[in-house]
Amino acid sequence: MNFASDNTSGAHPAILEGLAAANAGHVHSYGADPITEGVQAKIREIFEAPEARVYLVATGTAANALSCAVLTQPWGAIFCHRNAHIEEDECGAPEFYTNGSKLVLVDGPDAKMDPDLLARTIAHTGRGGIHNVQRGMVSITNSTEAGAVYSPAEVAALTDVARRFHLPVHMDGARFANALVAAGCTPAEMTWKAGVDVLSFGGTKNGCMGVEAVVIFDPKRAWEFELRRKRGGHLFSKHRFLAAQMQAYLADDLWLKTARHANEMARKLSEGISKVEGAKLIHPTDANAVFASFPRGAHKRANEAGAYYYLWPFDQSLDGPEDEPLAARLVCSWATTPEEIDAFLGHLA
Amino acid sequence: MNFASDNTSGAHPAILEGLAAANAGHVHSYGADPITEGVQAKIREIFEAPEARVYLVATGTAANALSCAVLTQPWGAIFCHRNAHIEEDECGAPEFYTNGSKLVLVDGPDAKMDPDLLARTIAHTGRGGIHNVQRGMVSITNSTEAGAVYSPAEVAALTDVARRFHLPVHMDGARFANALVAAGCTPAEMTWKAGVDVLSFGGTKNGCMGVEAVVIFDPKRAWEFELRRKRGGHLFSKHRFLAAQMQAYLADDLWLKTARHANEMARKLSEGISKVEGAKLIHPTDANAVFASFPRGAHKRANEAGAYYYLWPFDQSLDGPEDEPLAARLVCSWATTPEEIDAFLGHLA
Amino acid sequence: MNFASDNTSGAHPAILEGLAAANAGHVHSYGADPITEGVQAKIREIFEAPEARVYLVATGTAANALSCAVLTQPWGAIFCHRNAHIEEDECGAPEFYTNGSKLVLVDGPDAKMDPDLLARTIAHTGRGGIHNVQRGMVSITNSTEAGAVYSPAEVAALTDVARRFHLPVHMDGARFANALVAAGCTPAEMTWKAGVDVLSFGGTKNGCMGVEAVVIFDPKRAWEFELRRKRGGHLFSKHRFLAAQMQAYLADDLWLKTARHANEMARKLSEGISKVEGAKLIHPTDANAVFASFPRGAHKRANEAGAYYYLWPFDQSLDGPEDEPLAARLVCSWATTPEEIDAFLGHLA
Amino acid sequence: MNFASDNTSGAHPAILEGLAAANAGHVHSYGADPITEGVQAKIREIFEAPEARVYLVATGTAANALSCAVLTQPWGAIFCHRNAHIEEDECGAPEFYTNGSKLVLVDGPDAKMDPDLLARTIAHTGRGGIHNVQRGMVSITNSTEAGAVYSPAEVAALTDVARRFHLPVHMDGARFANALVAAGCTPAEMTWKAGVDVLSFGGTKNGCMGVEAVVIFDPKRAWEFELRRKRGGHLFSKHRFLAAQMQAYLADDLWLKTARHANEMARKLSEGISKVEGAKLIHPTDANAVFASFPRGAHKRANEAGAYYYLWPFDQSLDGPEDEPLAARLVCSWATTPEEIDAFLGHLA
Incomplete structure (x- = not known):
């Protein structure tokens, strides 16, 4: 009777089988192996996003903080819900990776941002020009820290606000799969079709050992992500073991x-x-x-x-x-x- | 015939067996599980260091950069060999984690720092007071990037220089096991008995999937390390899967x-x-x-x-x-x- | 009829006279000149703080951000009023200088923090251990951004809360003189006697060209401040010209x-x-x-x-x-x- | 008989007269005053650069470190001479402002970089892809820390190398005037015509109290500079007093x-x-x-x-x-x- 978190459970047996299968022989390190390439192709297919770039890291905090760092400058505000994981549970990782962004908090029921409040908060921020932190990006968590799920239309209502201010949008999908099956839509509908630029696509909480994919729908930001990942110590040398988890996770709709x-x-x-x-x-x-x-x-x-x-x-x-x-x-x-x-x-x- | 690196090989079968054994049931996340506690005790025993604090991360770059960050201030120089991994192969991770330390380079044959050169380099650095980067720490790689091994006496010759300037010492032991068996000494003799304060104790290159222990011989620095690890996105939620690798790695002297x-x-x-x-x-x-x-x-x-x-x-x-x-x-x-x-x-x- | 800000006015004539008087001949640079030493002694005397260390910078943002950087770690929260200058008007300078602290906002009328709300906000922050930003420091602005003045007793009510959580306290005194004469107390009563550890002591808005003193009542933090000031590019080479302004500012109670x-x-x-x-x-x-x-x-x-x-x-x-x-x-x-x-x-x- | 530095002298009398003249009445703060606008126009004229953007700061370290921060990413190397001021005399300010760039050192006589060595050093840096610090920018000091002067042709020889690697070029001109009159060329010939992108144009050492102009020949980088200047605490509120120094400095070819x-x-x-x-x-x-x-x-x-x-x-x-x-x-x-x-x-x- 352990309901403390979805991370107190182990890994699904298929994940361990995937690791065992991936273990044979020598392969190129740092992600230049066939399993990684297969996973990247598979995620592009699942998301109907042939141009997307896909990267694997081992923790959700790394996925989120690196995503923020490629989406905003240090002087850009990150607009998110007051209860977002990036605000409350990452010991300041977004601030560290962005070199000092300010998280500007938006309220709303069930840890969902209210679009009008978001619009007013963005409008208020940066209105004083050079003296203020500028408008940087929006981060949406789906499912939320309160167990609620944004529908694609609700996501779009937020990304519309972001677009009005020319801001990119990140989705923290540590529990993306749970949100997706609840909403009954496709991965594309929940993300880029609804205006999301970068997704933290969680695997760990939903049955993996430790792997999250960062899906960057706009490939312009990809090389910077790679450099930040390496510089953050998040590029695995035996990368096949991240990829094998994700491969098994995606196989047969596991x-x-x-x-x-x-x-x-x-x-x-x-x-x-x-x-x-x-x-x-x-x-x-x-x-x-x-x-x-x-x-x-x-x-x-x-x-x-x-x-x-x-x-x-x-x-x-x-x-x-x-x-x-x-x-x-x-x-x-x-x-x-x-x-x-x-x-x-x-x-x- | 793959000699590209020790990270093109897979994991030793015992490591995968360890993962499978660790997978049963629910356990506390974030390192509060019995396997993690067992591993920490085991490493303290192996190193004859009952006060040491032990932390696990998934990559050598994380182990090294986090270690540097707890050993020097942003304005402190990190003295290391010109060919050290932290200088040449981590895309500036030490600079990122320390918020801008300067790596000051020391020469010497076979990627081993020459103690006299180290002394002269330290003396030269920071001689101008407030205008200069200050003297921060020394980092020694064993075995070196050129495949050479420092004996405990050679390590002590370098840490003696460091002590003379009141500087702490880090050892990058991505290949610590290889150095140890080459030198024919105990883990304690190679580290704290030779003046090392913090060790990156590698597992990945030597048969694990992806795990490195950071061994902090002076427990005063431990809490800061924990915060930096979390903030860097390197604290695993399903931590047992880092620990299980290390447990199998250490069992029966594997x-x-x-x-x-x-x-x-x-x-x-x-x-x-x-x-x-x-x-x-x-x-x-x-x-x-x-x-x-x-x-x-x-x-x-x-x-x-x-x-x-x-x-x-x-x-x-x-x-x-x-x-x-x-x-x-x-x-x-x-x-x-x-x-x-x-x-x-x-x-x- | 210009009431836009106290920084649209020029400098008091006595300040310019002070500069002219200081201009003669060669003196040591970087603050090792007699005018600087005199100013430091004078401020220690005015504040009845013989152990205090005094540093001069040219802007209030520099004074505040450097003060924060010596009072909190990057993972420490800075508790301040929602309308504090460090939150609203410095383009994230505190986040930059601290390498990513989070400003956690406290409400209260007239831009004065409510002590009970401060206590509750601090208690709430960091309650989740390693996952949260930690409790770092408190910053009080006097006079406030709303033109109100904290009495020494009101300052002490806030610093008492800070002490309960073992947090140091900064006072943003860009308008310290205005607060002081309004409160009718001594500089010591308004600061260290009321529990303030570091003061940004403003000169610019109150008649200088561009000079602020940072008064560090606990000298342990002084050397770090000096390094951060230099590293931030805020150490003047012709330092006498900062000091001469402050000298004239303090002379005859100007x-x-x-x-x-x-x-x-x-x-x-x-x-x-x-x-x-x-x-x-x-x-x-x-x-x-x-x-x-x-x-x-x-x-x-x-x-x-x-x-x-x-x-x-x-x-x-x-x-x-x-x-x-x-x-x-x-x-x-x-x-x-x-x-x-x-x-x-x-x-x- | 004081030859310790050019910063042990005071300010030229004309500078003080300029300050006094600028002191009358109320003007807009933060650089929106007529003296600042006049100085910016004057510098554009002197440099024959009608598109250039001009910003004033009070110290050379601020000018240099902010310039580096707009010219390179955190993972970009700054190529400079081993004896450059940014390497030896700024306590790591460039590392701080860039969030952790690495200064990669180039030798050459009289503190002048040898173009061939520069080319080889750049070629060597970043050759290992993602694992290495990338190629970021080149910084040239004129006159050098050894009192030598690069001719425009010598500057161009270095910027040609930089261009070959698509790198921007900064010139540390703390003693730009001394270099210019020694070389007998125009400001344009020494800078943008010779391939320089951003110039730290020194005033302090050559007779001002404390003012340096940063001349950004490519206006695309200007807004980022403004944000970084503010965030670094280097935007003066009573900005006229920086501008008045520079105005007097440039008047009548002083x-x-x-x-x-x-x-x-x-x-x-x-x-x-x-x-x-x-x-x-x-x-x-x-x-x-x-x-x-x-x-x-x-x-x-x-x-x-x-x-x-x-x-x-x-x-x-x-x-x-x-x-x-x-x-x-x-x-x-x-x-x-x-x-x-x-x-x-x-x-x-």
């Missing part, structure tokens, strides 16, 4: 299957919690994360039974009245089972 | 066995090349890399037979007189076989 | 007299505007800046008569109904005259 | 007259020293600095008589045999008098 499973598990969990007396969903369960509050007593029973997840925000306590509701985040992954969920729900009731 | 094998293969190769008419060793074959020149004709025959390695420097050409000697670098790894070497030597003769 | 004058002029202006039909003060006129709204018709008459000042915020328009109130900022300086103010008020009525 | 005077004084000093028994010039006295060795006894007599200058290198001692030659640097300025020189020479004999 990535869509694991995401669909995780989302279904979250829906099951969400529905079950909703039936608990005193329980309430805090955000819609669009993807693979459930945000809900339910009575402290239920939390205590679940904890005692060994369930593992985060009270959200962290600073709530299990000490206190039994019927007071405490909010929590519970994340499902490719490895979550219906049995786990049933067991967990059994402890809540 | 790391020493693979290094010993690679060194033996290099010696065999070196001896074989030496017997070729017109051949000459350029550097001593202390570890797993051979630097030798031999006639163009022999190079052409080897190339036609499918041998793969680098002319060194790169800008030599296979077009020209048959008997003119061309210099080359040939690197052996855990995966190199005697049969490959015999076949290769057969083509040279 | 700095207090010019500040008192500017504050009195602002009060006169504020009182005059208050009497205009439909006018309203937006912030208290504690120091030398007036924030007020009054009817568009009055603005138009003033503009036609040649008055120069900013509508605040910028994006208001002089086109529209005559009696609609528009907000404005009007700043007085050492050079503002009662006659100018009377003339201006005459146009409003 | 800048050429002071430079001619300084060069003549250096020639007189050089010739005088040459006649001293045991004396020898180390570099040609092309501009306003003399590099010569002469017997320790003569140094001791001069020192006892109050002469002030640097032994060069610093680490020579006045203790030792009387007739052993010690090398020294002696710099003349607009303020040096023939009488000082005669007096000094009298002590040597």
Whole structure:
């Protein structure tokens, strides 16, 4: 009963099989191997983007921070939601990689930016000319830190605002697959057709060991990305082992299957919690994360039974009245089972 | 017959078995898992350094650049050999991670710094007070970029100079195992007992997929390292998969066995090349890399037979007189076989 | 009738006389001259801080950004008011000099941080350990961007919060003299006695050509400041010309007299505007800046008569109904005259 | 008898008069004043460069480091002479402003880069693709740190090499006027006609208080320069006081007259020293600095008589045999008098 994060699970068996298959013999290092080339071609095909450039890194923070660094100058603001991973969970990696950009925060429900607020925030920033940080780029997280999913139309509403100010757009897709299957659209519809310039295309949380692809739809920015990746220490020498994970992840739509499973598990969990007396969903369960509050007593029973997840925000306590509701985040992954969920729900009731 | 680098080989089977064994169930992410803790304890034991702090990253560039960043201020010079990896092969990663340190270059044969030159170079740097870059740190590569190995006494001769100027010392041990078995000493003797403060302890080139440990002998610097690692995007969420590689690497002295094998293969190769008419060793074959020149004709025959390695420097050409000697670098790894070497030597003769 | 800023005025005649007097003969460069040494001693005396270290730079942005850089690490948050100059008017200089700190914004009326909000904001930041930007430092502006003045007790209320979290405190005193004479306290009471560690002590806006002192009450941080100043290109070679301005500024309490004058002029202006039909003060006129709204018709008459000042915020328009109130900022300086103010008020009525 | 540097002298009286004249009344701040606009037009005229953009800063280090930052990416090498000011005397300011460029050093006599060596050094750098620092820019100092002057043809020989590699060229002209009058050419001939893209045009050492112009011949780079200047804290609010210095400096060819005077004084000093028994010039006295060795006894007599200058290198001692030659640097300025020189020479004999 571990719902702490989708990164507490291991790797899908197919990923490990892919690594084993890739291990034979000598190949060129630093990405000049056939598996890498195959993965790049496959991602271009999946995204219907024959001009796109594709790069692999091992962590989502690297994918996001490097993407920001090629999309904005140091004096450019990065417009993102107040709860975006790049703002709250990367210890300032975007600031480091951009050499000091300022993240300018936009509000909106369910960790989704409100397009009007985005427009007003951009308009406000840089209005004082040389004295201000300039307008740099927009970063959208899909699915969001609150488990919500932007539809392609909602993405386009934000990128339209960005375009009005001539700003490029990044999508943090650490949970891109979960968003995609929830929205029921194609990868192209969710990204470049909706105005996204660069995508962090997550693999780790959805069943890989550690691999994310950065998909750069405008190839002009590619060489700078390569230099920044190397300079950041993110170019693997035995690159085939990043590529083999991604190859297995994409083969036979594994990535869509694991995401669909995780989302279904979250829906099951969400529905079950909703039936608990005193329980309430805090955000819609669009993807693979459930945000809900339910009575402290239920939390205590679940904890005692060994369930593992985060009270959200962290600073709530299990000490206190039994019927007071405490909010929590519970994340499902490719490895979550219906049995786990049933067991967990059994402890809540 | 691939001698291009020790990173063109795959991973040792034991590494993949380690990954598979680590894959079961949920564990805490970001390094709070039992395999990581076991690896940290094991490295402290191997290095006889109970106070040391151990961190894992996926690339040697990350290990080196992060190490430099905790050892020097932005205005501190990094004293290293002109051919050091941090100077020649990391696209400025140390400059990026330190926010602009200057690498000040020291000469010496076989890519080993000469202690007297090091002393003079340090003395010269920073003599003008506030106007100059200050004296920051010393970085030693063992084994060197020329395949040579510093003995513990040679390391101590350099760290003595560093101490005289109150400078900390980093060792780039991307090929630490190769150096260690060549020198026939203990890990402690090669590092902290010889005055090294921080070690990049390589795994990737010597049989892993992609893992390097940073061993910080002075724990005061550890928290800053953790923050810089996270901020650099080098903290793995599914950290067990870095740790599992290192665990398998260290189990049953695998790391020493693979290094010993690679060194033996290099010696065999070196001896074989030496017997070729017109051949000459350029550097001593202390570890797993051979630097030798031999006639163009022999190079052409080897190339036609499918041998793969680098002319060194790169800008030599296979077009020209048959008997003119061309210099080359040939690197052996855990995966190199005697049969490959015999076949290769057969083509040279 | 120029109320655009206190930096549209020239230098007080005594400053130019000081420059002329300092010009004779050869002196050591880079601050090793007797005028510089005298100024440093004088500031230590004025602040009753015999251990303090004093450095001169030419701009307020340099003073602030360098101060931040010695007070926080790159991964440390700088807590400041949403309207602080370091947030809104320095094009990201603090981010640049700190190599990527994040400015975390605190609200409060009249551009003064609310101590409770500060405490909550600090507590919230860094609660997630390694994943978050850490708690770095607090920066207080006095007088504020809204023309208000913190009393020493109000400063201490903020520094108490900072101390609780072990954070150092910077004061942006671009208008320190204006704040000081308004508060009626000593320089020591406003700074180190109230818990301030480093002060940007402004000269430029209050009658100098271009000089600010950075007063570092804790001398441990001084050498790093010197290196950062040089590295930032802010160490003057003919340093006597920075020092001579500051010498003249401090002589015979000129700095207090010019500040008192500017504050009195602002009060006169504020009182005059208050009497205009439909006018309203937006912030208290504690120091030398007036924030007020009054009817568009009055603005138009003033503009036609040649008055120069900013509508605040910028994006208001002089086109529209005559009696609609528009907000404005009007700043007085050492050079503002009662006659100018009377003339201006005459146009409003 | 102060020959320590051209920055130990004060400002030419005309500069102070210019400041006084500029002081009257209110003007727009941050460079939107008529004096600044006049200076920009004047410099465009002097350089026959109607498209050039001109910016003022207060220090040479700021001018150089900001220039580098607009000419190279962080991963680009800056090719310069081993003794260039940007390498030896700016505490790493170029590394700071560029976010970590590497200065790659080129040798040549009299601190002038040898064009062939420059070509070979550039060719060597970046030959390894993504793994290496890339080729970024070339920086030429005129007059050099050894008091020599490049002719326009010599400048063009270097910029030709740069063009072959598609690299932009910066000229550090902290002593541009001294070089210009020595070469007897026009400002245009020494700069853009010889292939220079950005010039640091020095004022401080040649009679100003503290002002340097950055002349950007290609206006595409101008807006980035403005942002970097502001972000570096180098945009003056009371900008007229930088401009007034430069206005006075350029009026009636003052800048050429002071430079001619300084060069003549250096020639007189050089010739005088040459006649001293045991004396020898180390570099040609092309501009306003003399590099010569002469017997320790003569140094001791001069020192006892109050002469002030640097032994060069610093680490020579006045203790030792009387007739052993010690090398020294002696710099003349607009303020040096023939009488000082005669007096000094009298002590040597």
